[in-house]
Amino acid sequence: MNAWKRLATTTFAFGLAALVGFSGAACHVPLAWMLGPLLVAACLSAAGLDLRPNENVRRFGQLTIGTAVGLTMTASVLAELGGWLPLMVLSAIVSVLVSCVAGVILAQQARLDMKTAFFASLPGGLAEMGNIGVQMGAQAEPIAIVHTLRVTLVAVTIPSILLTFGPPHFAIAPGTMIVDPYWTVGLIAGGAGFAYCLGRIHLNNPYMIGAVLFTAIFASRGLVAGKMYQPLFAAAQLMVGFAVGCRFRRDILARLPRVAFFSVISIFGLSAVMVGFALLLSVATGLTYPAAILATSPGGLSEMTVTAEILHLAVPTVVGFQVVRGILVNTFASHYYALLTRYGVLGFLQRVFGATDPG
DSSP: OHHHHHHHHHHHHHHHHHHHHHHHHHTTOTTHHHHHHHHHHHHHHHTTOOOOOOHHHHHHHHHHHHHHHHTTOOHHHHHHHHHHHHHHHHHHHHHHHHHHHHHHHHHHHHTOOHHHHHHHHSSSOHHHHHHHHHHTTOOHHHHHHHHHHHHHHHHHHHHHHHGGGOSOTTSOOOOOSBOOHHHHHHHHHHHHHHHHHHHHTTOSSHHHHHHHHHHHHHHHTTSOOSBOOHHHHHHHHHHHHHHHHTTOOHHHHHHSHHHHHHHHHHHHHHHHHHHHHHHHHHHHHOOOHHHHHHHHOSSOHHHHHHHHHHHTOOHHHHHHHHHHHHHHHHHHHHHHHHHHHHTTHHHHHHHHTTOOOOO
16 A cells, blocks of 8 residues: 555656646746756655655666767767866866865764765765775765765756856757657667666666767767757656655655755865866866866766756766766775775874864
């Protein structure tokens, strides 16, 4: 009975989210199909509704968004991305170091042990950081809370801030031709198969990355060109936004209110520093500032990619930065902790900020 009630509640909430997204889009509100459903789901979840969307809904949304991004990966774009690789790696390292400082402060203020605060603060995948953290002796629940808040808050705040820049006159002009429906179905299906293979090797966000890589194979060879059918892309945003908002559950926040409160402060602090780094990146490279913000943001890949796609902000570059950071953080998270501990960096930061936990 509870399962049927949960299904009915989730279906109602999804319908309401779709209505809000449609209304916002009809009023020409930018990012309405992602931010509207996200805010609806977050508010309802925080109010106590038990929203549990099917995982395949989010996955299909990610596959569709990934396919749309892959269509931008022409041969010239891929060649250009190679030159960005050193800066992508540098950005990932900076995010790890800034997260290290944020973790030390979070450990002190939220009364967490250093291991838990460290893996909670890294801008990696929720599942990956939880699993690695537990293996290293950290607590799983605080890590889950912090990462849930990070993905949700950044998905809401960063796009909203970017909209203050006004019309994206600096944008890359989108293609006008719609991709053939048969190609669209084939690319999404092929991306799903590719995503399955990536999932087998435990790559973070395989559905998004798999669809991008699979579609890029055809786009880079000139076999397919154009853009995604807009209603399908809007539906994908709805699916991803709703799934992210559903993570904002009241029961999770209520169990560790101190952790949740100081996590919000930590997340905004981390985001602010990375926004500053984005300014340096923009000045040094000529990449537009809004695109640099998305590229270096500690948010989720899907949400930052949707924002870049909607505002036409150097989508391949943003995806490249986010993917490289995700791979480097999720693959080497335990090694970062070991190195920073071995060379006394964490101990030094704890002394600077007055923390007493030995880590």
